[in-house]
Amino acid sequence: MIDTNLLKSDPKKIAKQLISRNYQLDIQQYESLEKKRKKHQTETEELQARRNLLSKEYGALKKEGTEDKTLNKKIEILKKDLDNCSKKLADIQSSLKDFLLDIPNIPADSTPIGKSEEDNIKIRDFGKPNISGGKDHLDITSLINIDVGNILAGSRFAVLIGKIAKLHRALICFMLDKAAEHGYEEYYLPMIANTQSLTSTGQLPKFSEDLFQLTDDYYLIPTAEVPLTNIYRDQIIQLSDLPFKMTAHTTCFRSEAGSYGKDTRGLIRQHQFEKVELVQICHPNKSFDALETLTSHAESILQELNLPYQVVELCSSDLGFSSAKTYDLEAWIPSQETFREISSCSNCTDFQARRAKIRFKEDGISHFVHTLNGSALAAGRTLIALIENYFDQKNTISIPNVLQDYTKFKTIEV
RNA sequence: GGAGAGAUGGCAGAGCGGUUGAAUGCACUGGUCUUGAAAACCAGCAAGGGGGCAACUCCUUCCAGGGUUCGAAUCCCUGUCUCUCCGCCA
Numbered sequence: 001m002i003d004t005n006l007l008k009s010d011p012k013k014i015a016k017q018l019i020s021r022n023y024q025l026d027i028q029q030y031e032s033l034e035k036k037r038k039k040h041q042t043e044t045e046e047l048q049a050r051r052n053l054l055s056k057e058y059g060a061l062k063k064e065g066t067e068d069k070t071l072n073k074k075i076e077i078l079k080k081d082l083d084n085c086s087k088k089l090a091d092i093q094s095s096l097k098d099f100l101l102d103i104p105n106i107p108a109d110s111t112p113i114g115k116s117e118e119d120n121i122k123i124r125d126f127g128k129p130n131i132s133g134g135k136d137h138l139d140i141t142s143l144i145n146i147d148v149g150n151i152l153a154g155s156r157f158a159v160l161i162g163k164i165a166k167l168h169r170a171l172i173c174f175m176l177d178k179a180a181e182h183g184y185e186e187y188y189l190p191m192i193a194n195t196q197s198l199t200s201t202g203q204l205p206k207f208s209e210d211l212f213q214l215t216d217d218y219y220l221i222p223t224a225e226v227p228l229t230n231i232y233r234d235q236i237i238q239l240s241d242l243p244f245k246m247t248a249h250t251t252c253f254r255s256e257a258g259s260y261g262k263d264t265r266g267l268i269r270q271h272q273f274e275k276v277e278l279v280q281i282c283h284p285n286k287s288f289d290a291l292e293t294l295t296s297h298a299e300s301i302l303q304e305l306n307l308p309y310q311v312v313e314l315c316s317s318d319l320g321f322s323s324a325k326t327y328d329l330e331a332w333i334p335s336q337e338t339f340r341e342i343s344s345c346s347n348c349t350d351f352q353a354r355r356a357k358i359r360f361k362e363d364g365i366s367h368f369v370h371t372l373n374g375s376a377l378a379a380g381r382t383l384i385a386l387i388e389n390y391f392d393q394k395n396t397i398s399i400p401n402v403l404q405d406y407t408k409f410k411t412i413e414v
Numbered sequence: 415g416g417a418g419a420g421a422u423g424g425c426a427g428a429g430c431g432g433u434u435g436a437a438u439g440c441a442c443u444g445g446u447c448u449u450g451a452a453a454a455c456c457a458g459c460a461a462g463g464g465g466g467c468a469a470c471u472c473c474u475u476c477c478a479g480g481g482u483u484c485g486a487a488u489c490c491c492u493g494u495c496u497c498u499c500c501g502c503c504a
Contacts, residue, residue: 041464045473052473055485059432062484075484236424236461238442359461364443366461 001100001354008034017106020113020316025103033096040089047082054078101205105351107316108288108325114315120328121315126299127308129332129339130389136335137387138266140397141414146266155264156256156271163412167399168274168383170406172249175276175301175376182297184247184278189227191250192218197230200356202322202348209257212271220253224277225373232281233356236366243282243290247376249274267380268333268340274379280372281358284350287370288325291347295327298343298376304402307385308332310339324349329377331385342381345374 007014007030015025054075061068107113112121138144143164149157160168176186194217198204203211203222212220221227228246237244252275263269278297282290295311302309314326323346330339350368353359359366390398397412404410 038464041473045464048473052485056432058484063432072484079484238424357462364459 001351002103002106003350003354004100014106018104021104021107021319022317023104030099033092033099037089037092037096040085040092044082044085044089047078047085051075051078051082098205101199101355104321105202105319105324105348107319108347108349110288111319111325112313112315114317117315117318119315120318121313123311123313123327125308125310126303127306127332129308130334131337132334133337134334134388134391134393136266137384139335140387140391141412143412143414144267153271156269158267158270163407163409164383164387166407166409167386167403167412168379170403171379171382171386172274172276173406174403175379176247176249178301178304179247179276179278179297179376182245182300184245184297187228187231187246187248189221189224189248189250191221191227191253193221193226193230194218197226197233200233201226201229201352202320202355206321210255212253212255221250222254223252223275223373223375224248224250225279228277228279229281229352229358229371229373230356232358232369235358237281237358237360237369239283239360239362242360242369243280243286246279246281247276249276251275267384270380273381276376276379278345278374278376281353281369282372283360284367284370287347287349287372290370290372291325291327291345294372294374295329295345298329298345298374301377301382302329302331302342305382305386305400307382307389309342320344320346322346322348322351324351327374329375331381332389333385334388340381340385342385343375343377345372347372 002014011025011027011030015027018025054071057068058071058075061071112119114120138146141164143161145159145161146157148159152159180186192214195204198211198219203226211222214220227250228248231246232244252273254271256269256271259269267273278294280290280294299309299311309329309331312328312330314323314328319326326344326346328341329343329345331342332338333340348371350370352371353368356371358369358371360369361367386400387397390400391414392398395414397414399407399410399412
């Protein structure tokens, strides 16, 4: 949620900033709702104050054993007015809340303005991509079986077998250990979240169609960012305890509504995938530095795996709903002869903190923290990158040294 | 699934339907004392929102949502969660 004080003081500026990410802010609607809210709130509160006063009077009289007919009549009328007024207020407040929950985060000043992903900016790269192409992961090994996934569940599900399943698991363990080295505390989490958690991080109410919903208040999580960030929901944190650095491996579930026909082949876009997530909760004036280090933590994994990648800074229109600034890490996928997103590291500033009411106190005043998250990394896509980049184009996938302690084998013969 | 108990401020823990936004203790902050610290003593200390240039003032909140009442932390109903016992069980 964006800061309503900003919205009140300079709505045109906010509107302009939001235009850069393709969001049309309806200032008129906001101001009209806000005006009504103020009117009804003042009115309701005045009536409440009067009620409290009259009730005291009534009580005092009752103690004496006397009764005042005109007072009773006054109270009766007041109750009706109050009832009316507070109902209207509740309606307006709920509309106002819906309006505010719909507005995306404001892009950071440093986020480049752009109209599409074409305007994203490459910041740096690592390694030499093999531009001569190559077989794709499904052609390389039959230990990834899409057909069985289809039988068991449906499209966009896969089954990993034998050494590939082990390699996949090794990757996750390696990533968690790297996160620990960088000072992140490991969590094991529920992979189901409720409406409130998903609203806090920004998936709801706007993007419900992207989620798998189980029942009324149960959804499968699309990322560990949701439970990790919500750990501190509704809390006032001791300043001295900040920052929090947390990591978790979870399965992630995405309905991929709206991406029909996109990335239909192979493991690249599945309904279910594994991911190790990094989350930081920090002081507002440290969050942009924290984004740089968090991104470097994610990068270190690609570096140790010696996978060619590039770091791309997303432009305003390509930002996720909750993010003010995002770096995508894109790994080289030989068969596609292109870089594909393998991690997305975002500074959500106070946007999620405001929704989740995560605060800290400084000099007696409470402020919202800043929250950051990033994948380190998406395991399924890392697996693809590994298989394709480490395939000798004949019959052997070699295992990077850093993973051999985990896999206990050095090659996969296919 | 059955039976019972509970949910109050950062934490622990009181609380008769009306001077209770809430006793008390701990923690925390400031001060006195001390070479410094500790102890002791004194003072302060919930959150969110409205109005006002301001001093200030008003409203809401004691798990959530309804209800009873002139008035609810306190009474009633529903839901959620926690704990104890029984049953079942990875």
